[in-house]
Amino acid sequence: MIIERELYMGANIAHEQGAPPGKYSPGVIRSLQLNPHFKPLLAALGATTLSDGVDVSKWQDYMYWPTTKARGARFALIKMTQATSIKDVDAIENMRNSKGIIQLRGGYHFLSSSVGGEAQADYMLDFMENEVGDSGELPECLDVEIDVSATVVKDFVYRVLERKGHFPLIYTSVGMWERVIGDKSWAVNCPLFVAHWYVVNPVIPAPWVDYVVHQYSSQGIGKEWGAASNYIDLDRGKDAWLELYAPPPPPPDEIVPIKTVVVSSWLAPMRSKPDNTAPEIGKLTRAQRLPVTEVNGDWAKVEAWIPSKNLKDVA
Numbered sequence: 001m002i003i004e005r006e007l008y009m010g011a012n013i014a015h016e017q018g019a020p021p022g023k024y025s026p027g028v029i030r031s032l033q034l035n036p037h038f039k040p041l042l043a044a045l046g047a048t049t050l051s052d053g054v055d056v057s058k059w060q061d062y063m064y065w066p067t068t069k070a071r072g073a074r075f076a077l078i079k080m081t082q083a084t085s086i087k088d089v090d091a092i093e094n095m096r097n098s099k100g101i102i103q104l105r106g107g108y109h110f111l112s113s114s115v116g117g118e119a120q121a122d123y124m125l126d127f128m129e130n131e132v133g134d135s136g137e138l139p140e141c142l143d144v145e146i147d148v149s150a151t152v153v154k155d156f157v158y159r160v161l162e163r164k165g166h167f168p169l170i171y172t173s174v175g176m177w178e179r180v181i182g183d184k185s186w187a188v189n190c191p192l193f194v195a196h197w198y199v200v201n202p203v204i205p206a207p208w209v210d211y212v213v214h215q216y217s218s219q220g221i222g223k224e225w226g227a228a229s230n231y232i233d234l235d236r237g238k239d240a241w242l243e244l245y246a247p248p249p250p251p252p253d254e255i256v257p258i259k260t261v262v263v264s265s266w267l268a269p270m271r272s273k274p275d276n277t278a279p280e281i282g283k284l285t286r287a288q289r290l291p292v293t294e295v296n297g298d299w300a301k302v303e304a305w306i307p308s309k310n311l312k313d314v315a
């Protein structure tokens with residue numbers, strides 16, 4: 001029996017980018033790293049083309065999403081599942097509590113090498129559809145940071161395509177993607193979520209030539225971003241890609257004229273402007289029905305302006 005160790009996004013990448021040099025610490029990554037406390041400036045990253053985001057799991061403990069939004073997060077990737085035996089204990093709560101606060105949300109699956117890719121995709125999708133009850137706004141994301149056959153990755157990807165009609169994101173890094181053995185040319189169909197910490201311009205693994213989301217830090221200050229944990233992963237997403245999934249703005253409020261009836265016992269004067277000093281240009285007879293086309297403070301516009309106290313709504 002294989003027992004899965006429950007992991008979070010970037011858990012294995014720490015060996016590549018944050019730990020001392022070792023088997024999975026490519027020189028190209030370490031040579032481009034900056035101080036772990038480096039905070040990219042919006043101007044340096046392109047304020048008009050990138051938006052802030054976070055990725056979270058049970059390891060963040062409780063998330064207070066209003067703080068996350070206030071800090072500037074437009075999107076969030078939330079851990080759902082791992083292998084075919086682990087469901088993140090905070091997945092349902094995080095999806096429920098972030099809805100209506102974070103504009104764009106998506107779930108991610110931590111890939112295992114011990115189970116087939118299709119089974120893992122079904123496990124994630126079934127959980128999101130049947131238990132979470134919320135698939136979010138962004139495409140699903142596959143977290144790839146293990147030694148694994150490319151076939152397992154591909155089977156997951158194409159199962160998502162079959163069931164959802166779109167390719168999932170793939171989260172990985174240069175070093176982690178090298179650990180995927182086999183033909184990977186097909187992966188260019190998937191948007192890339194690249195992990196490369198403490199740099200402005202991440203190194204892009206082949207076959208991709210660009211990314212849509214960049215995880216640039218694993219050491220965001222948790223409390224500043226609404227997390228109970230000490231640290232939280234920080235991301236930047238390209239607005240050109242995020243906009244593809246942004247919900248349309250609500251339609252403008254439709255101005256529906258209401259029928260009114262004059263209730264004053266005198267001939268109500270109509271004026272050219274919502275002002276008692278404006279010229280009088282007519283009078284309404286008692287009980288006359290007219291549509292209200294505009295409201296300005298205590299005035300309503302029928303054929304001209306009249307104090308609202310002289311009108312009563314009727315069906």
